[in-house]
Amino acid sequence: xxxxxxxxxxLCCSLSMLGLIYRVIKGPTVPDRVIALDAIGVNLxxxxxxxxxxxKSHAFLEIILxxxxxxxxxxxxxAKYLEKGVIIEHERTR
Amino acid sequence: MSLLHIAIVSPLLYxxxxxxxxxxxxxxxxxxxxxxxPVLLLIYFLSFLTNITKQNxxxxxxxxxxxxxINFTAKADGLGLLFALLITGIGALVVSYSIYYLAKDKEKxxxxxVYLLLFMGAMLGIVLSDNLVVMYAFWELTSFSSFLxxxxxxxxxxxxxxxQKSMLITVFGGLSMLGGIILLYIMTGTxxxxxxxxxxxxxxxxxxxVPALICVLLGAFTKSAQFPFYIWLPDAMEAPTPVSAYxxxxxxxxxxIYLVARLTPVFGVSSVxxxxxxxxxxxxxxxxxxxxxxxxxxxxxLAFSTVSQLGMIMSLLGVGSAALHYDALDNNIFTVAVxxxxxxxxxxxxxxxxxxxxxxxxxxETGTRDIRKLGGLMHFMPITFTISLIGTFSxxxxxxxxxxxxxxxxxxxxxxxxxxxxxxxxxxxxxxxIIAWVASIFTFLYSMMLFFKTxxxxxxxxxxxxxxxEAPLGMLIxxxxxVSLVIIFGLFPNLLxxxxxxxxxxSILPSLLGAGEEFVVHISFWHGFTIEVFMTLGVIxxxxxxxxxxxxxxxxxxxxxxxxxxxxxYDRLMEGSQxxxxxxxxxxxxxxxxxxxxYIFAFFILILLLTLYWKxxxxxxxxxxxxxxxxxxxxxxxxxxxxxxxxxxxxRMTSIILxxxxxxxxxxxxxxxxxxxxxxxxxxxxxxxxxxxxxxFYHLPKFHRYETRMRFKITNALVSxxxxxxxxxxxxxxxxxxxxxxxxxxYVENTYEEAAGKNMVxxxxxxxxxxxxxxxxxxxxxxxxxxxxxxxxRIYRRKDG
Numbered sequence: 089x090x091x092x093x094x095x096x097x098x099l100c101c102s103l104s105m106l107g108l109i110y111r112v113i114k115g116p117t118v119p120d121r122v123i124a125l126d127a128i129g130v131n132l133x134x135x136x137x138x139x140x141x142x143x144k145s146h147a148f149l150e151i152i153l154x155x156x157x158x159x160x161x162x163x164x165x166x167a168k169y170l171e172k173g174v175i176i177e178h179e180r181t182r
Numbered sequence: 183m184s185l186l187h188i189a190i191v192s193p194l195l196y197x198x199x200x201x202x203x204x205x206x207x208x209x210x211x212x213x214x215x216x217x218x219x220p221v222l223l224l225i226y227f228l229s230f231l232t233n234i235t236k237q238n239x240x241x242x243x244x245x246x247x248x249x250x251x252i253n254f255t256a257k258a259d260g261l262g263l264l265f266a267l268l269i270t271g272i273g274a275l276v277v278s279y280s281i282y283y284l285a286k287d288k289e290k291x292x293x294x295x296v297y298l299l300l301f302m303g304a305m306l307g308i309v310l311s312d313n314l315v316v317m318y319a320f321w322e323l324t325s326f327s328s329f330l331x332x333x334x335x336x337x338x339x340x341x342x343x344x345x346q347k348s349m350l351i352t353v354f355g356g357l358s359m360l361g362g363i364i365l366l367y368i369m370t371g372t373x374x375x376x377x378x379x380x381x382x383x384x385x386x387x388x389x390x391x392v393p394a395l396i397c398v399l400l401g402a403f404t405k406s407a408q409f410p411f412y413i414w415l416p417d418a419m420e421a422p423t424p425v426s427a428y429x430x431x432x433x434x435x436x437x438x439i440y441l442v443a444r445l446t447p448v449f450g451v452s453s454v455x456x457x458x459x460x461x462x463x464x465x466x467x468x469x470x471x472x473x474x475x476x477x478x479x480x481x482x483x484l485a486f487s488t489v490s491q492l493g494m495i496m497s498l499l500g501v502g503s504a505a506l507h508y509d510a511l512d513n514n515i516f517t518v519a520v521x522x523x524x525x526x527x528x529x530x531x532x533x534x535x536x537x538x539x540x541x542x543x544x545x546x547e548t549g550t551r552d553i554r555k556l557g558g559l560m561h562f563m564p565i566t567f568t569i570s571l572i573g574t575f576s577x578x579x580x581x582x583x584x585x586x587x588x589x590x591x592x593x594x595x596x597x598x599x600x601x602x603x604x605x606x607x608x609x610x611x612x613x614x615x616i617i618a619w620v621a622s623i624f625t626f627l628y629s630m631m632l633f634f635k636t637x638x639x640x641x642x643x644x645x646x647x648x649x650x651x652e653a654p655l656g657m658l659i660x661x662x663x664x665v666s667l668v669i670i671f672g673l674f675p676n677l678l679x680x681x682x683x684x685x686x687x688x689s690i691l692p693s694l695l696g697a698g699e700e701f702v703v704h705i706s707f708w709h710g711f712t713i714e715v716f717m718t719l720g721v722i723x724x725x726x727x728x729x730x731x732x733x734x735x736x737x738x739x740x741x742x743x744x745x746x747x748x749x750x751x752y753d754r755l756m757e758g759s760q761x762x763x764x765x766x767x768x769x770x771x772x773x774x775x776x777x778x779x780x781y782i783f784a785f786f787i788l789i790l791l792l793t794l795y796w797k798x799x800x801x802x803x804x805x806x807x808x809x810x811x812x813x814x815x816x817x818x819x820x821x822x823x824x825x826x827x828x829x830x831x832x833x834r835m836t837s838i839i840l841x842x843x844x845x846x847x848x849x850x851x852x853x854x855x856x857x858x859x860x861x862x863x864x865x866x867x868x869x870x871x872x873x874x875x876x877x878x879f880y881h882l883p884k885f886h887r888y889e890t891r892m893r894f895k896i897t898n899a900l901v902s903x904x905x906x907x908x909x910x911x912x913x914x915x916x917x918x919x920x921x922x923x924x925x926x927x928x929y930v931e932n933t934y935e936e937a938a939g940k941n942m943v944x945x946x947x948x949x950x951x952x953x954x955x956x957x958x959x960x961x962x963x964x965x966x967x968x969x970x971x972x973x974x975x976r977i978y979r980r981k982d983g
Contacts, residue, residue, distance in 0.1 A: 102816045109820065112839055113827050121839050132846060136853050139813070147858040151849075154862055158869045165873060173880070 094138050101135050122166040129159025184242035186256045189226055190310055193219060193303035197296045204292035212291040213281035216299065220274035223306075227258075227266045234263050234685045241312065241376075250315075251373050257312035260685025264524065265309035265433075265440055267682075268531050272432045273302050275660035279539055280424035282657035283546065294334060294422070301327035305433050309440055314363040314373045321359065321401070324434050325352040331429060332421040344417035347752070351404050351414045359401025359441075365394035366448075379447045379692065386451055395449045398441065399458055406438025408496060409466040412489040413748050419481040423542030426481060431488050431534035439492065439527060442499050443690050450503035450691075453604070460500025464617050466493025471624035475631065475732075476739045480541040480551040483632050484534065487577065490625060491530045494592060494618075498523035501595055501614070505691060507604050515598050517691060522591035524686045528678065529576065529584040529671060536664035537573040537632075540566055543657055544636065549647030553631070558641030562650040565658050567637050572665040576672065578629035578725070579622060579718065584671040586718075592618060593714040619717055626725035631732070780901055787904040790912065800911060803918035813854055820847045834879050842872040859943045 108131065111124035133155050140148040168174075196219050203215040233240060239259040246254045258266070277298070284291060304327055307320030326349075333345030367373055369388050370381045378385075385391055402408075407415040418430050429435070442459055449455040470490025477483045502520035543566050544559070545551045560567045572583060579589030599614040643649070652658075671678060684702070688695055728735075770781075794800050824843045831837050845868030852861035929942055929950065939945035947955050 098813070105820065109824060109843060112843060113824075113831065113836070118835055121836065125839055125842065128843065128846065132850060135850060139850075139853055143856060145856065145858075147856070148853055148861070151853060151858060151861050151865065154865055158865055162869055162872070165876075169876060169880075 090141075094141055098135065098138050098142075101131055101138070105131050105135075118166075118170060122163060122170070125166075126159055126163040129155055129162070133159075183244055184256070185226075186240065186242045186258060186310070187244055187254065189223055190256060190306045191303055192223065193299040193306065197299035197303070200295045200299065201292045204295075211281050211286050212295055213277055213284070216295045217274065217277045217281070219299070220270045220277060220302065224267065224270040224274055227263060227270055230258050230263055231681055234258070234260055235681050237685060237688060246316070251367075251371075252315045253313055253374075254316050255312040255374060256310050257376065258310060259689045260682070260687070261440070261443055261689035262309045264528070264682050264686045265436070266306055268436075268528070269302060269305045269309070269433050272428060272531060272535050272664075273298075275535065275663060276424045276428040279427070279542070279657060279660040280422070282654055283424055283542055284422065294331075297327050297330040297334070298425070298428070301331065301429065301434070305437070308437050312375050314366065314375060314378075317375075318356070318360050318363055321405075321437065322353070322356050324437060325349065325356055325405075328352070328418070328429050328434055331425045332418045334422055334425065335420070338420065340417075341420040344414070344420040348414040348418045351411055355401040355404025355411065355438075358397045362394045362397030362399075362401065365390045365397060369394065375444060375448075382448045382451075385448065391449075391452065392454055395452060395455055396458075398445060398449070399455075402438035402441040403462060404438070405441070406435050406492050406496065407466075407489050408438070408462050408493060409469050410748050412466060412470065413752050415489055416477075416482055416485040416749075419479070419485050423481070423538060423545065426484075427535050427538035427542070430485065431538050432531040435488060435492055436495075436527065436531070439495050439499065439523075442496065443523070443686075446499065446503050446506075446690050447692055450506045456500055456503055458500070459503065460497045460614075463493045463495070463497025463500055464614065464621075466490065467497060468617055468621040468624075469493075471621045471628065474628040475624065475736070478552055478554055480544065480553060480556075480632065480636070481538070483553075483628055484537055484541060487625070487628060487632075488530075488534060490621065491526070491534070491577075494621070495523050495527055495530070497618075498526065498592060498595055499690075501599055502690070504599075504602055504604065506693060516595070516602070517687065517694070518591060518598065519595035520687050520690050521683055522588055522595050524683050524690075525584075525591060525675070525678065526588035528682070529588050529668070532664050532667045532671065533573045533576040533583075533585060536569055536661040536668070537577065539657075539661040539664070540570045540573065543653040543661075546657070547648065547653055548650045550645070553635040555642060555645040556636045557639035558637070559650055560637040562641075563637075563652050565652060565662070569658070569661045569665050570633055570637065572668055573661075574629040574633040576668045578626040579721065582669075582672050584668050584675065587672065587675050589622065590714045590718065593622075593717050594712075597713055615717075619721065622717075622721045623724050623728065626721050627728050627732075630725065630729050634729075780897060783901045783905050787901070787908050790908050794908075794911060794915070799915055801915045801918040806917075806920065814851075817847055817851055817854065834882075835876075838872055838875045838879065841875070842868060845872070857943075859941070 105128060108124045108128045112121050112128070115121040115124060133152050136148050136152050136155065140146065196216075200212060200216065204212045207215070230240065237260075239257060241258075242256045244254040244256075246252050277295075280294070280298075284294065301324060304320045304323035308317055308324065311317040311320060329345050329349040332348055333341050335341045336345075363373070366378055369385055369390050370378050372378060372381075404411040415430055415435065419426055421429070446455075467490050470486050470488075470493055474483050474486035474490065477486055498519045502517065502523060505516035505520065508516060541551060543563070544556065547563065548556065548559070550556065576583035576585035579585045593615065596615040596618040600611040602611055770777075821844055824840045824847070828837045828840045828844075831840065845864065849861045849864035849868065852858075852864055929946060933939055933942045933945045937945045937949040939949065
């Protein structure tokens with residue numbers, strides 16, 4: 089039963105991933121793409137979790153955490169870049 | 183190290199002290215310090231004469247590189263000693279001449295004498311070494327020291343041009359000679375000339391015999407200025423006159439003659455040798471004598487005359503090699519060619535040396551060497567006049583000088599060629615005496631021109647820079663000694679026959695001698711009304727007629743266009759090779775990385791595909807392939823879609839994001855293939871590198887910011903598809919034929935047992951294979967330091983730098 093549920097959820101994740109990638113490629117503006125990328129990150133978390141259930145391993149739990157952090161940092165960086173044009177501001181410009 | 187070795191290298195050693203003498207004894211001409219050495223050496227080599235006359239050879243060996251069979255073996259036999267005497271004797275005369283020729287306060291005497299001594303030592307080394315490699319080393323040393331001497335007045339363009347030309351041609355020949363030496367070594371297993379001669383009867387059948395022969399002959403022909411390599415010699419006349427007298431008439435240009443004579447026992451039985459040596463010698467003889475007429479410079483005439491006389495000696499040696507085919511010594515009439523060659527070699531060194539010195543004196547005392555400006559010098563310079571009378575008449579082959587005797591013997595040898603019954607000589611042999619005769623007429627002609635145009639006729643003081651007067655006594659002594667030798671050898675030729683010519687012939691034709699036998703050489707002035715006498719009379723008669731009518735037909739030389747002259751061809755070749763290589767390099771070294779990458783990848787595809795094809799390495803075997811799951815397929819779809827769309831997107835931002843997407847998908851692959859550590863690292867690195875890409879592209883100049891999509895190029899598409907296919911093919915075939923099991927079983931068993939860790943990847947990284955990790959850390963450190971340096975250090979290079 090669990091097996092089938094996982095299969096279905098993986099399929100859903102993949103479909104949404106495809107949709108998000110379509111958005112990344114197509115996305116008329118950069119913010120669209122950044123949001124899609126962030127969502128891809130979340131999707132990756134889900135997929136990794138599901139796969140580790142399939143593989144019956146707890147070795148990938150760290151990766152889930154890492155993807156979460158990276159997706160967050162990445163999105164913040166992008167956002168700041170889009171807003172200010174720089175990611176790390178220079179000391180002297182303050 | 184024996185005394186003979188010391189004698190050979192003594193000029194080289196002595197040259198170290200020349201600058202010291204020059205610095206410390208400024209008031210004395212440096213040449214006086216040099217002069218004792220060749221005189222001492224001459225006396226030393228004369229002491230060998232008694233030994234040599236009894237057919238004994240002196241061999242002294244010294245180890246140099248015994249493991250390669252290269253030993254400094256000095257061998258003084260008849261031929262080597264003859265040359266050694268020429269080198270030291272004329273060397274002493276040239277040094278004493280140069281003392282008066284080169285001014286003490288104007289010239290850089292220290293360098294001059296250092297080069298001259300280097301040359302002398304090198305030349306002695308060539309003629310007295312028995313080991314071919316040692317001989318080659320000295321051979322190149324003569325090329326280099328000759329280069330230095332020709333370019334002695336290096337501030338003149340012509341000197342530098344002549345030096346470069348002679349260097350290129352002689353070193354080309356020297357290198358091909360090295361090839362010949364190596365081929366000889368492959369055939370015989372030894373570098374020793376003596377041993378090679380012992381093995382020569384079996385060498386004839388070897389496959390490498392003819393290539394070795396041609397390589398060696400190339401070396402000899404370039405050094406001895408044979409056709410078509412003679413072109414460097416007239417340009418080498420830019421050297422100071424003592425150098426021309428020494429190097430380019432008496433010694434260096436005879437190194438090739440020496441080589442041919444020395445290796446005649448090895449190669450002489452071959453018909454290729456006969457035709458090449460005799461044929462090229464004949465061509466050079468005729469060509470040189472015909473074109474000497476055209477020259478207007480004294481040294482130019484002498485240079486062409488040297489070329490032609492060297493061709494004569496060469497052709498005599500070639501004809502002499504035919505004597506090896508006739509066993510019986512008693513009636514072997516063909517050895518006379520070798521006798522004539524050696525005799526003329528000595529004669530040429532004497533009269534040509536003196537003529538060059540005369541040319542130097544005239545240049546020194548009148549300020550020009552152009553025969554159109556000279557004339558009527560007879561009354562101003564009576565001694566010089568006498569010297570050149572003897573020298574030119576001997577060169578022309580008139581009695582009672584030594585040139586007459588060797589010319590007679592030359593005719594004898596050439597006439598006897600018609601009696602040979604080998605190498606198709608029955609039919610074409612008759613050409614030899616005819617060509618020899620025609621060339622002799624021209625020789626007579628230019629000798630007369632050289633003499634009469636300089637010393638008789640109208641004196642033209644307005645064209646001369648100085649008022650002509652007789653040269654100082656010191657300058658006259660060396661040529662006087664040489665021409666007195668001309669007369670002595672002319673009147674008493676048998677002084678030489680026993681002592682020098684016979685032993686030298688024994689070295690050239692050793693197989694003709696039985697035990698205890700020796701060549702009987704008898705040179706006589708008069709041997710009845712033979713054909714040679716009539717040939718000589720004809721030469722004189724026709725020569726006089728042609729000389730009288732010279733102004734009428736000299737214009738015939740204008741018919742041959744300058745374009746086809748060998749000098750012009752050489753210049754064209756040099757320019758052409760330069761411009762062609764420049765063009766070729768410019769063609770493919772475009773400076774664009776794109777084209778270099780195309781070359782690299784095109785060769786990558788080509789080489790790997792050809793290897794796969796020729797070695798029949800392509801295999802497809804699905805027996806050890808695991809089954810493919812749905813997840814892998816989905817991920818593969820992601821990777822393919824995003825990497826292909828990178829190629830087609832417009833903005834750079836999008837391509838960076840897509841690249842990130844590929845990276846993340848790859849990390850998912852790692853998850854799927856159970857590699858948590860890799861997945862972790864991949865994620866972090868991917869994030870950082872995407873961020874770095876963004877930083878880079880943000881800083882791109884404004885102009886390129888609104889970029890368009892990548893342009894399509896058919897080469898790029900072909901190359902990239904090709905690389906992809908090749909790599910796929912290699913990966914598939916590599917996977918299809920695994921020969922050995924993996925060693926991973928050891929790690930699985932021992933990770934905890936030996937290394938006390940449960941994470942196998944980490945244990946491999948820091949325990950089993952920690953060295954790799956260490957240097958990966960180093961790489962990262964270097965990269966970070968490099969980035970820091972690039973950002974912080976801002977040293978701009980100057981534009982002109």
